[in-house]
Amino acid sequence: xxxxxxxxxxxxxxxxxxxxxxxxxxxxxxxxxxxxxxxxxxxxxxxxxxxxxxxxxxxxxxxxxxxxxxxxxxxxxxxxxxxxxxxxxxxxxxxxxxxxxxxxxxxxxxxxxxxxxxxxxxxxxxxxxxxxxxxxxxxxxxxxxxxxxxxxxxxxxxxxxxxxxxxxxxxxxxxxxxxxxxxxxxxxxxxxxxxxxxxxxxxxxxxxxxxxxxxxxxxxxxxxxxxxxxxxxxxxxxxxxxxxxxxxxxxxxxxxxxxxxxxxxxxxxxxxxxxxxxxxxxxxxxxxxxxxxxxxxxxxxxxxxxxxxxxx
Amino acid sequence: xxxxxxxxxxxxxxxxxxxxxxxxxxxxxxxxxxxxxxxxxxxxxxxxxxxxxxxxxxxxxxxxxxxxxxxxxxxxxxxxxxxxxxxxxxxxxxxxxxxxxxxxxxxxxxxxxxxxxxxxxxxxxxxxxxxxxxxxxxxxxxxxxxxxxxxxxxxxxxxxxxxxxxxxxxxxxxxxxxxxxxxxxxxxxxxxxxxxxxxxxxxxxxxxxxxxxxxxxxxxxxxxxxxxxxxxxxxxxxxxxxxxxxxxxxxxxxxxxxxxxxxxxxxxxxxxxxxxxxxxxxxxxxxxxxxxxxxxxxxxxxxxxxxxxxxx
Numbered sequence: 001x002x003x004x005x006x007x008x009x010x011x012x013x014x015x016x017x018x019x020x021x022x023x024x025x026x027x028x029x030x031x032x033x034x035x036x037x038x039x040x041x042x043x044x045x046x047x048x049x050x051x052x053x054x055x056x057x058x059x060x061x062x063x064x065x066x067x068x069x070x071x072x073x074x075x076x077x078x079x080x081x082x083x084x085x086x087x088x089x090x091x092x093x094x095x096x097x098x099x100x101x102x103x104x105x106x107x108x109x110x111x112x113x114x115x116x117x118x119x120x121x122x123x124x125x126x127x128x129x130x131x132x133x134x135x136x137x138x139x140x141x142x143x144x145x146x147x148x149x150x151x152x153x154x155x156x157x158x159x160x161x162x163x164x165x166x167x168x169x170x171x172x173x174x175x176x177x178x179x180x181x182x183x184x185x186x187x188x189x190x191x192x193x194x195x196x197x198x199x200x201x202x203x204x205x206x207x208x209x210x211x212x213x214x215x216x217x218x219x220x221x222x223x224x225x226x227x228x229x230x231x232x233x234x235x236x237x238x239x240x241x242x243x244x245x246x247x248x249x250x251x252x253x254x255x256x257x258x259x260x261x262x263x264x265x266x267x268x269x270x271x272x273x274x275x276x277x278x279x280x281x282x283x284x285x286x287x288x289x290x291x292x293x294x295x296x297x298x299x300x301x302x303x304x305x306x307x308x309x310x311x312x
Numbered sequence: 313x314x315x316x317x318x319x320x321x322x323x324x325x326x327x328x329x330x331x332x333x334x335x336x337x338x339x340x341x342x343x344x345x346x347x348x349x350x351x352x353x354x355x356x357x358x359x360x361x362x363x364x365x366x367x368x369x370x371x372x373x374x375x376x377x378x379x380x381x382x383x384x385x386x387x388x389x390x391x392x393x394x395x396x397x398x399x400x401x402x403x404x405x406x407x408x409x410x411x412x413x414x415x416x417x418x419x420x421x422x423x424x425x426x427x428x429x430x431x432x433x434x435x436x437x438x439x440x441x442x443x444x445x446x447x448x449x450x451x452x453x454x455x456x457x458x459x460x461x462x463x464x465x466x467x468x469x470x471x472x473x474x475x476x477x478x479x480x481x482x483x484x485x486x487x488x489x490x491x492x493x494x495x496x497x498x499x500x501x502x503x504x505x506x507x508x509x510x511x512x513x514x515x516x517x518x519x520x521x522x523x524x525x526x527x528x529x530x531x532x533x534x535x536x537x538x539x540x541x542x543x544x545x546x547x548x549x550x551x552x553x554x555x556x557x558x559x560x561x562x563x564x565x566x567x568x569x570x571x572x573x574x575x576x577x578x579x580x581x582x583x584x585x586x587x588x589x590x591x592x593x594x595x596x597x598x599x600x601x602x603x604x605x606x607x608x609x610x611x612x613x614x615x616x617x618x619x620x621x622x623x624x
Contacts, residue, residue, distance in 0.1 A: 026403065026443065058428035061374070061404040089401065091338065091595055092373040114596045116370035116427060118463060124596035131338065131595055151430060153465060154596075283403055283443055284426045284436035284466075 001137050010142065010173060010198060011083060011107050012216040013046025014207075014231045016223035017054040019265050020068070022280045028064050032277065034075035036224075036269065039310055041081060044231030045223060048077070049110050051085035051097075053151055053178070054221045054262055058112075059282040062093050066100050079105035083219075087112030087146060091128060095135045098143075108142035108173055110219070115152040122160045133168055141171050148178035148202065155179075158191055165197060176219045178202025182209060189213045204230045205253060208246045211237040221261050225268045225307060226252045255299040263288045264296055271297055272307040322454065322485060322510060323395060323419045324528040325358025326519075326543045328535030329366040331577050332380070334592045340376050344589065346387035348536075348581065351622055353393060356543030357535060360389070361422055363397035363409075365463055365490070366533045366574055370424075371594040374405050378412050391417035395531075399424030399458060403440060407447045410455075420454035420485055422531070427464040434472045445480055453483050460490035460514065467491075470503055477509060488531045490514025494521060501525045516542045517565060520558045523549040533573050537580045537619060538564045567611045575600045576608055583609055584619040 018040065021032035037048055050072070051057035051065050060068075065084070073079050086097040086109040094111065101109045111132070113125050133141065145164070147156040156175065164172045174197050177185040185206060188199050193214035201210040201218040207230065210218060217234055226249060233245045256264050263281050267288050270278035279287045288296065330352065333344035349360055362384070363369035363377050372380075377396070385391050398409040398421040406423065413421045423444070425437050445453065457476070459468040468487065476484045486509050489497040497518060500511050505526035513522040513530040519542065522530060529546055538561060545557045568576050575593050579600050582590035591599045600608065 053428075058401040059403055059426065061402045061408070064402075064404055089370040090373045090376075091371055092376055096373070114371065116365075116463065117596060118465070120596040121598055124593075124598045127595035127598070151428065153430075281436075283439035284429060284432040286433055286436045286439070 001139055009080065009107070011047035011081070012198070013234050014044060014217055014223055014227060015047040015049045015083060015200065015219040016040045016045045016227060017049045017052030017219055017221060019224050019262065019269065020055045020057070020060070021278055022282050023277070024280065026280070026282050028060060028068055029277070030068055030071035032275070033068055034072055034077065037072055037077050038075070040224070040227055041077065043309065044227040046217065046231070047081045047083055047107060049083045049085065049176070049219045052110065052219070053148060054224065054265065055085065056262065056282050056285060057085045058088070059285070062088070062097050065097060069100065069104060073104055080107050082106040083108045083110050083144065085110045085112065085146065087114070089114045089116040091131060094128070094132050098132050098141070099136045102136055102138045102141050108144050110144045110146045110176055112146045112148070112152055113154045113156060115154050118153050120154060122157055125154070125156070125160055126163055129164055130167065133171055139170065142173040143171055144173055144198070144200070145175040146178070147175055150178070150180065158187060161188070161192060161197070165192060165195060169195070172197070174198030174200065174216065176200045176202050182206055185210060185215070186213060189215055203253070204233070204249050207233055208237055208242055221265060222253050222256055224265045225256070226305070228308070251303050252300070252305055255296065255303060259288060259292050259296050267293045267296060268300065269310070273310040321392060321419070323359040323393070324510070326356060326529055326535055326539060326546050327359040327361045327395060327512065327531040328352045328357045328539060329361045329364030329531055329533060331536050331574065331581065332367045332369070332372070333590055334594050335589070336592065338592070338594050340372060340380055341589070342380055342383035344587070345380055346384055346389065349384055349389050350387070352536070352539055353389065355621065356539040358529065358543070359393045359395055359419060361395045361397065361488070361531045364422065364531070365460060366536065366577065367397065368574065368594050368597060369397045370400070371597070374400070374409050377409060381412065381416060385416055392419050394418040395420045395422050395456065397422045397424065397458065399426070401426045401428040403443060406440070406444050410444050410453070411448045414448055414450050414453050420456050422456045422458045422488055424458045424460070424464055425466045425468060427466050430465050432466060434469055437466070437468070437472055438475055441476055442479065445483055451482065454485040455483055456485055456510070456512070457487040458490070459487055462490070462492065470499060473500070473504060473509070477504060477507060484509070486510030486512065486528065488512045488514050494518055497522060497527070498525060501527055515565070516545070516561050519545055520549055520554055533577060534565050534568055536577045537568070537584070538617070540620065563615050564612070564617055567608065567615060571600060571604050571608050579605045579608060580612065581622070585622040
């Protein structure tokens with residue numbers, strides 16, 4: 001294991017699982033990607049969980065994601081703000097992507113379990129994560145486990161976390177819980193927060209609850225479009241005003257999640273950024289229908305939603 | 313679209329979704345792979361559906377699979393006997409792997425739908441397959457759709473097949489139905505077999521039914537260990553003896569499927585081939601426990617099971 005010369009500072013706060021722009025021919029658009037990432041950091045995001053579920057990450061090859069990550073760093077996005085998704089169904093892809101992220105100096109990586117086979121054992125999942133850690137062999141690695149059973153169908157259980165944390169303390173850094181089940185997030189916090197295991201809620205709906213129970217922030221889809229107000233809840237979670245601020249951000253979320261989430265985020269950025277190219281999704285996802293987009297935008301405008309500084 | 317100078321002859325009969333050997337360090341073992349493939353062809357398989365679910369295909373990178381495919385052809389396995397799995401969750405990976413298979417002269421490819429996102433639309437899946445076909449742009453491509461909802465959780469519906477078949481008639485060549493639901497296979501046959509759409513049952517349990525309704529064979533896990541008797545059912549499906557032969561192959565299947573399928577196939581090849589290295593599975597899969605393996609082997613031996621010509 002390569003010793004960590006300079007241990008990376010851990011990210012806390014609101015992270016955006018950054019949506020990925022594609023050109024008409026479905027190729028990733030690095031320039032638009034860098035631009036959106038810079039806007040997110042300027043607008044309140046503490047970090048960028050690029051290559052998450054909302055990024056259509058699993059619709060891209062490792063080579064495409066490595067090129068985007070290099071473009072971000074070359075484009076002035078600090079590696080210390082990046083927590084790229086590096087978990088694939090293929091062990092070898094997970095190793096390659098994780099190594100690339102560590103070598104670029106990323107603050108951490110957010111790792112899905114391998115997600116093709118269903119009903120796999122914790123022993124098999126343990127071997128997957130342990131093999132990535134051993135092969136990367138670099139103590140700078142800060143690994144966050146990505147629990148999202150509604151999509152991956154493969155859960156990260158508490159006993160699995162316990163085993164990984166006890167074998168790799170300093171490297172297994174935390175988790176994102178996108179189960180949508182607060183009792184699971186609470187159980188993670190109760191069991192591991194005291195050991196320096198940083199729990200991020202998978203939605204801003206649980207941001208305040210997460211902070212009040214020892215969590216470190218949230219990694220949330222709507223962070224792509226509403227980063228300022230969400231970061232404001234994070235900064236003021238101890239204030240008397242916190243519940244009112246939390247209610248405010250929930251309005252936007254409720255409007256967006258009536259539509260398919262990823263194309264809805266893209267349509268919102270396309271509209272408020274005056275940049276129609278953002279609407280493109282890579283197959284198997286599709287853009288919103290005209291009617292869906294009209295409902296979305298009408299409701300957002302009625303709620304006074306805006307994206308300051310986005311359009312040129 | 314590159315015109316097909318020599319249209320590939322379509323495979324019919326019994327195909328094995330070939331298990332993949334890994335070394336102790338989990339790297340793919342090309343030499344053992346070639347040896348097993350040659351044994352399968354010698355023992356009755358009409359073709360090899362390498363990189364299927366039973367191959368742990370989605371646990372390997374595209375580069376690893378391309379290297380194995382090239383090793384097979386270099387090792388004397390006819391490309392005309394190969395139907396590699398080329399469907400990935402990433403569109404770009406599916407294009408790269410499909411192109412590699414066509415350029416090597418493979419008889420066809422067996423394509424999973426993208427399997428990370430759940431509940432995607434037929435329009436999105438159509439775009440995925442159409443984009444692969446257009447990008448590969450080669451009329452030699454024979455594309456078989458891989459319907460395996462119990463694992464992929466993303467189905468290939470009849471309307472999707474209809475749309476693809478009508479847009480790409482000489483290229484969309486058939487399907488493997490691993491739904492385990494005979495009524496679905498029957499519906500595929502009734503709707504499309506007359507248009508030259510070749511349906512393979514996903515298990516030898518449905519081999520005889522499939523042949524009697526216009527299907528072309530089966531692609532089955534147990535083809536890895538029991539190819540001779542299964543091919544015998546295929547060759548004699550019109551004979552008066554067919555039902556008795558079908559019952560015979562079902563005995564082996566019932567024993568094997570009591571255990572987790574993939575490690576059970578590997579343990580069987582390890583034991584009857586006198587080659588313990590075969591037991592290794594790549595994470596997230598794990599080998600059988602000692603007790604599981606003992607039950608499996610005891611029951612196989614009691615049933616008179618053998619693998620002629622496998623051990624040296």
